[in-house]
Amino acid sequence: MNAELSKLRWACRRGMLELDSMLAPFFEHHYLDLSAPLQQDFQRLLECSDMELFRCLLRAETPSDTSLELILGVIREKHQARYSG
Incomplete structure (x- = not known):
């Protein structure tokens, strides 16, 4: 795996289990x-704080x-597809 993908994988590890x-x-x-x-959007999304990301994923903001x-x-x-299938 290249360094950029490793860096992104690490950025997916957040301070919240959810x-x-x-x-x-x-x-x-x-x-x-x-x-x-969409890959670029995902990378930008990972720059959000944990709380903003959490609230956005739950549609609270x-x-x-x-x-x-x-x-x-x-x-x-x-x-949703992963857990309802």
């Missing part, structure tokens, strides 16, 4: 299948960067 349980599996199973723009809504929706969809 985030870890959504981000790490998403990265492992879906990241490489994303389009380049809108991200300060509204262009991240699409990647948030993709993460939610994949997470």
Whole structure:
């Protein structure tokens, strides 16, 4: 694995179990299948604080960067499919 992917894998490890349980599996199973723009959005999403990311994934707030809504929706969809299937 190249250094950039290792760095992203590490960035998926957060201070909250809830985030870890959504981000790490998403990265492992879906990241490489994303389009380049969505990969960039995912990388920008990882720059958010844990609390902002948590609130956005739970739809309790809108991200300060509204262009991240699409990647948030993709993460939610994949997470839901993983546990309802």
